[in-house]
Every structure is written in structure tokens, then in C-alpha cells.
Amino acid sequence: MKSSVSIKNPDAWLRLWLGLWWVVNAVQAGCTELANDEAYYHMFSLDLDWGYFDHPPMTALLVWLGSFLGGELGVRFFFTLLQPLYLYVLWRIVRPADASRSDASLFVLLASSMPILQLYGFIAVPDGPLMLFTALFLWTFKRFTETGRWSAALWMGVAMAALAYSKYHGALVVLLTVVSRPRLLKDMKFWAACGLTLLLIAPHLLWQYEHDWVSFRYHLSGRNRDFEIGFVTEYLLNLFAIFNPFLFPVFVVAWWKTRGQTPVLRAMNCMSAGFILFFLASTFRGYVQPQWEIPAAFGIVAVLFLYVRRRERLRRYAVRIGWITLTLMALVRIEMIFNPLGLRFEVFDNRASYAKIAEAAAGAPVIFDGQYTAAAKYGFYTGGWAWAQPSIHYRTSQYEMKDDDSRMAGGRVLVQVWDSVPGRRSIRLPNGREFAWIETERFVPVRQIDVVYDPLPSQVRAGDTLHLRFRLDNPYPYDYRFDGDSVSLSIVWRNRNEPTHRYVLPSVTGLLPACGSMEAEADFVVPPLPRRVFEVGFTVANLPVTTWFNGETTPIEISK
Numbered sequence: 001m002k003s004s005v006s007i008k009n010p011d012a013w014l015r016l017w018l019g020l021w022w023v024v025n026a027v028q029a030g031c032t033e034l035a036n037d038e039a040y041y042h043m044f045s046l047d048l049d050w051g052y053f054d055h056p057p058m059t060a061l062l063v064w065l066g067s068f069l070g071g072e073l074g075v076r077f078f079f080t081l082l083q084p085l086y087l088y089v090l091w092r093i094v095r096p097a098d099a100s101r102s103d104a105s106l107f108v109l110l111a112s113s114m115p116i117l118q119l120y121g122f123i124a125v126p127d128g129p130l131m132l133f134t135a136l137f138l139w140t141f142k143r144f145t146e147t148g149r150w151s152a153a154l155w156m157g158v159a160m161a162a163l164a165y166s167k168y169h170g171a172l173v174v175l176l177t178v179v180s181r182p183r184l185l186k187d188m189k190f191w192a193a194c195g196l197t198l199l200l201i202a203p204h205l206l207w208q209y210e211h212d213w214v215s216f217r218y219h220l221s222g223r224n225r226d227f228e229i230g231f232v233t234e235y236l237l238n239l240f241a242i243f244n245p246f247l248f249p250v251f252v253v254a255w256w257k258t259r260g261q262t263p264v265l266r267a268m269n270c271m272s273a274g275f276i277l278f279f280l281a282s283t284f285r286g287y288v289q290p291q292w293e294i295p296a297a298f299g300i301v302a303v304l305f306l307y308v309r310r311r312e313r314l315r316r317y318a319v320r321i322g323w324i325t326l327t328l329m330a331l332v333r334i335e336m337i338f339n340p341l342g343l344r345f346e347v348f349d350n351r352a353s354y355a356k357i358a359e360a361a362a363g364a365p366v367i368f369d370g371q372y373t374a375a376a377k378y379g380f381y382t383g384g385w386a387w388a389q390p391s392i393h394y395r396t397s398q399y400e401m402k403d404d405d406s407r408m409a410g411g412r413v414l415v416q417v418w419d420s421v422p423g424r425r426s427i428r429l430p431n432g433r434e435f436a437w438i439e440t441e442r443f444v445p446v447r448q449i450d451v452v453y454d455p456l457p458s459q460v461r462a463g464d465t466l467h468l469r470f471r472l473d474n475p476y477p478y479d480y481r482f483d484g485d486s487v488s489l490s491i492v493w494r495n496r497n498e499p500t501h502r503y504v505l506p507s508v509t510g511l512l513p514a515c516g517s518m519e520a521e522a523d524f525v526v527p528p529l530p531r532r533v534f535e536v537g538f539t540v541a542n543l544p545v546t547t548w549f550n551g552e553t554t555p556i557e558i559s560k
Helices: 002-008 010-031 036-045 058-065 071-094 101-112 115-119 127-147 150-166 170-180 182-186 188-200 202-210 214-222 229-242 248-257 263-282 296-308 312-338 350-361 372-382 404-408
Strands: 366-369 386-389 413-416 425-428 434-440 450-453 459-461 465-473 480-482 487-494 501-504 510-512 517-525 533-542 554-559
Touching: 010 071, 010 101, 010 312, 036 058, 036 071, 036 372, 058 071, 058 127, 058 150, 071 101, 071 127, 071 263, 071 296, 101 115, 101 296, 101 312, 115 229, 115 312, 127 150, 127 170, 127 263, 127 296, 150 170, 150 188, 170 182, 170 263, 188 202, 202 214, 229 263, 248 263, 248 296, 248 312, 263 296, 296 312, 350 366, 350 372, 350 425, 350 434, 366 372, 372 386, 386 404, 450 533, 465 487, 480 487, 487 517, 501 533, 510 517
Parallel strands: 366 386, 366 413, 459 554
Antiparallel strands: 413 434, 425 434, 450 465, 465 517, 480 510, 487 501, 487 533, 533 554
8 A cells, every 4th residue: 555655656756767767877877988078087087186177076086986886887877876866856846736646757758858968867077966966056045045044055055065066167057046036145144155165165276276277277268269150050059959959949938938936946047048148158259068058957847847737738749759859869879889870989989999009009108199088098998008198289188287298208108190200100990080100119208398488479460570588497307409300499379260380490409408498599470370369389399299388378469
């Protein structure tokens, strides 16, 4: 009799469905090879810290916690647990007092109809913990607005700290909640919650301070690009795709016609619109990745559920769309495991491809040129030693904070190359790509050589002559003979909308002694570059290995 009653309970029915969803995600997690970013975050987990170049430490911690299982499942295990937890919390937030078992089924069906929630239910990326702690923040916010208790406020502070440790987009969750309820700014308890948050995230802020605020600088300016209309159109297409093109228009109508009846529902309404509009505006300063607006899913699912549950025609429509979407997503999941279509994608053929590189390396370390996720995958799938050389043609990464290249110095190393150089060899990998390299018996790094130079003008014209004066400081126990050929100093003009322009300064010659310094001068004529603001700096090359910027960079505008 008790079991019969309990199964009719909508909460119990929901837990059953979420349990089944977790089983599917766990199987998927163990049977699908790692995506690029997942391997990169696995590399983070090998050296736990209070921060990393790209992200706060929560993702690395969750990967580390699951490492006892090994393989892809170990990387993803704790991430598979997050989705049923945050969906259950969302259900408890929006659950009507008269909810039925069919309402619980509708809620799960609507959530599973969001393609972005299907994908981010098992992969090991920062969006998983961001979603969990967004849900817990909303739950504590609900309790706080209902009771006004100090305990609810302090738990809200803990949730905000967990958001900060998960992904920096968590700040937008809090900001939009405040926008939905401005009176929070007059509430001493809310400010106490913020104070607790600052106290809890102090170790991460200290890490950022000690590393020159590297993550904040990268996310606030390092991704910026000049406006392209394609950023906007691709964003809008992605928006419809990730939130289901057949349900998103219903959400827009429902959002316009209804308003949240409680503070937490109004906060979710504000979050759904706020995330979408904020990142739409962000397309004017660069490319926006589809998953960045994933917290909007809370508001979208909540609005859809509360709007269609009492509208029979819309409810039948949503159920049909839900089952069609589930069928299509099942096919996608099968493809991600078995790849019957033979697609070339980052979750396929990793084990075989990196094993082939390891065979060529024959135990030697491998340096990947700019491909930081490839270096991480090589380490994960082969257990071999790899490092990613930061590239002026792409970006730097967490590998810049690792000293692997210094520890590789003096030994045999395989170095990935892109151009035709003497001694170049290449192989075709099972994933369809080519891997080309040269082999050096005595690798000598140049990354930590510091180039200090006189201030450069903030604005120049094509044809202007810049007189450059440098001091090169060498921390390595190696001499470097600058000859303008194999070892050289170059000036680099970098703009993310343009190919990177690198010009060797042949007049910079001489000996840079071990653990010593060298001074030099050179004249440089500004070439006819596009009228843009460039990031200008200098790079040392020990060909064919180039590097990231050696020393600080300067923004310079090319004018008429």
C-alpha cells in the first residue's frame, strides 16, 4: 500500500525519471571519448590549485574526485551527478501545490527537450557545477525571500562563493537576481552574504593577485575581436538550436504574457532574458560560445512548464516535441558512442590517433605547437609526457604556467611544426589529421627569456619608423647566439580579426649569455597593416620553435 501511494507522489515519480536519466548519462560518460576541453580540465586536475588560467578550480576538483574510477567515466562521473540534482532543485522551486505525476513527467520532458541540457548532462566542463550552484543559489534566495532569516542569507553567501569557484559567469546570475529585486541592495543581510562570499573566495582572489589577474585579463580583453555580423547571426541560430527551435518561440510568448508570482520566479525570468540579451550584446565584441547562456535554461524550463501545464493544446504540442527531440537525441548519443556515420569530430578516434603519435615519439616528450587540448589528450590517452607551446598565432593557456618545457631542456624531444623545415616528418592520424614534427636531440627552451623595451607610441601610421631599444634577460643556464636566422628576435603585431604579423629584426645580433642580459637596438618601418588596434610585443624564436610574447605587450593603433 505504501509503495502504491509513493509512486503516485509527483516528487517520487520525478526522482525515478531523473534516476533513469542519470543512468543514461553515466553510460554515455563511460563510453564516449573525451572532448577537447575535457582533456584540458583533466590536465588541471593533475595539479590542484586555487585557480587556473582559464577558469576557477571547481571543475578540476570534480575531475580529481572521480579519478579513482579511471578512464572517461572517472573524468565525468561527478558531473553526471550534477544534472539530476539541479533539476530536482529546480522542480522544488517551481512545483505547484497541486502538482500531479503527469506534471512531473512534463517537467522532465521539457528539460530533456533542451539539447544543451542533454549534452551538458555528462561532459566534464565548468557549466555543470555552474548549473548546480545556480540552482542552489536560487533555492537559498527563495528561502531568504520567504523567511528573511540570517541562516538563509548566509547559505546564499555560500552558494555565491560556490558559483564563483565554478565559473565567472556566476557573477551574472547574482547580478540579474539583484536586478529582479533591487531592494536587496538595502538589505543588510544580503550584504552580509556578499561579505561571506568574499571571505570564502579569498584564496582564489589571492591566487589571481599572485598571477597578475591572468584569468580576469583573459576573459575581459583577451577574447575581444572586432565586430562581425556573423557573430550575431550565429549566436541567434545557436540560441534557437540549444533551447529547441520548436519550443523556444513558445517560451518567448509565455515570457511576454506572464510574470513570476514569487521573487524567485521573477529572478529566473530575469535570468533567462538577461543571459540571452547580455550575450547578444557580447557578440559586438567577439564570438560567443553557445553554452555561455546555459543558466537561462532554468528560466526557460520554468516558464514553459508553468505556462503549458494548464493549456491542453500547448501541453500536447510540448509532449510531442519532447518525444521527437528525445528520439533524435538518442540517435545523437548512439553516434557519439559508436560513430556509425564515420564522422570526424573531437570525441572520435582519440585513443588510436594519439597512440600513433606516441609510437613515433618512442618515449620522448612531445611539444605541441599551440594545441593545448591536443597536448592534454596525448597525456590522457597515452600517459606520455606532452607540453603545449603557447602560440602567438592562437593564444596561450595553462601550459604557460607549467615548467614542463624547462624540465624537457637538454633532452630528446619531438616538436610539432606546421611549415616545411629541414628534418620534418609527418604521419596521417586515424582522426583524419596530419601530425608533423621534427626531432631534436637537445631541446633548448626560450619561453622565459624576458624582453624589456622602451615605451612604444600608442598610435602610428604605415611607413613610420620606430626606433626600438631592448634588454633581453636570460634566466636559463644556456647561451643564445642571436644571428637573425635560427635564433632571432621578432616584433609581433596581433589582432584576433587578422592574421598575426611577425617580423624578424635581423639587426638584433649578439650573445645572450647564460643567466645574463643583452642590450640591442633596431629600427622598424611600420608596414601597411589594416587600420586596427594591434597587440604589439616581441618574441624570441629558436627555430623552428617560436613562442608566446616574451615580455609585456603594448596596444598600438594603426591610423590613416
